[in-house]
Amino acid sequence: MANLHFELVTPEKLLRSEDVHMVVVPGTEGDFGVLAGHAPFMSVVRSGELTIYSGPNTVSGKIHVEGGFAEVNERGLTVLAEAATEQA
Structure with missing residues (x-):
């Protein structure tokens, strides 16, 4: 992978x-996910929550941007x- x-x-x-599996970013046109390639x-x-995935089903972090x-x-x-700001 x-x-x-x-x-x-x-x-x-x-x-x-860091190297991650996927990141979901709050864009102005809607949230979008980014994978390798x-x-x-x-x-x-836009202001919102950025979600970091270390694996296909594993959220390793949430950050308010x-x-x-x-x-x-x-x-x-x-x-x-x-x-x-890192989310707890």
Whole structure:
């Protein structure tokens, strides 16, 4: 199973840089999931919950993000968030 490289960055610091199974991002046009090999694109991120999956059915983290941008390219997924807070 291929892994997706995921990075979450805020103006203050790099919050996450890890290989994951999938990330579901709150986009302005609706939530979207990104797996390894996803087609390249960019999206505006709305305030909401970003969900990280370490396996097909395993949620390894939930992070509340406050706006920003997401970019998917050959290196993986990068989310540039205005602010982010880990959920308990």
